[in-house]
Amino acid sequence: METLNIIFVALGGAVSALAVVAFLGQKLVSFWFGRELESYKGKVAKENNEALEKLKADLHVQIRAEERSVDLQLTMDRYRGPLVHSAYDLQSRIFNLVCQNVISLYFVNERGDGSEKEYFIKNTMYVIAQYFAWTEIIRKEIQFIEFHESTVSEQLSALQDEIYSIWQSTEYTDSLSI
Numbered sequence: 001m002e003t004l005n006i007i008f009v010a011l012g013g014a015v016s017a018l019a020v021v022a023f024l025g026q027k028l029v030s031f032w033f034g035r036e037l038e039s040y041k042g043k044v045a046k047e048n049n050e051a052l053e054k055l056k057a058d059l060h061v062q063i064r065a066e067e068r069s070v071d072l073q074l075t076m077d078r079y080r081g082p083l084v085h086s087a088y089d090l091q092s093r094i095f096n097l098v099c100q101n102v103i104s105l106y107f108v109n110e111r112g113d114g115s116e117k118e119y120f121i122k123n124t125m126y127v128i129a130q131y132f133a134w135t136e137i138i139r140k141e142i143q144f145i146e147f148h149e150s151t152v153s154e155q156l157s158a159l160q161d162e163i164y165s166i167w168q169s170t171e172y173t174d175s176l177s178i
Contacts (some may be wrong), residue, residue: 018082079134079141083131084126089128089130089131090128093124
């Protein structure tokens with residue numbers, strides 16, 4: 001029995017030693033995993049913060065673009081009517097000059113008492129000035145009109161350049177080259 005008692009005491013000491021080693025091993029593994037977990041949490045938090053800041057910046061750019069688009073639309077809505085009206089008046093005056101031969105009526109045939117001739121000259125200057133005033137107001141307000149399609153913006157710019165060139169020219173052409 002004493003042998004049995006010695007075996008139990010020896011095994012008990014070994015079991016106790018194994019229990020201590022297992023406990024310390026578990027604590028060591030927990031500590032290591034805890035450190036790794038905290039490192040991973042820090043890394044994920046940093047990546048999330050960077051992604052959030054990038055998303056905020058992208059959203060800010062998008063909001064500014066949308067605000068610019070709304071401002072552009074409001075400006076165009078504000079000036080579209082007066083510009084279209086002035087362009088129609090100018091087109092009508094040019095049509096009368098070219099196709100209705102108004103110049104012969106007032107300046108060659110000398111019809112009327114002279115006040116019509118004076119009115120025609122002053123009103124023609126007014127219609128021309130009105131058109132260019134509205135185009136200049138819009139140009140200053142908008143600076144560069146940006147349409148969704150770049151080809152439309154390029155065509156508008158080319159058309160405006162062509163109109164200005166025609167008005168500065170002393171030669172007659174049948175139509176715009178655009």
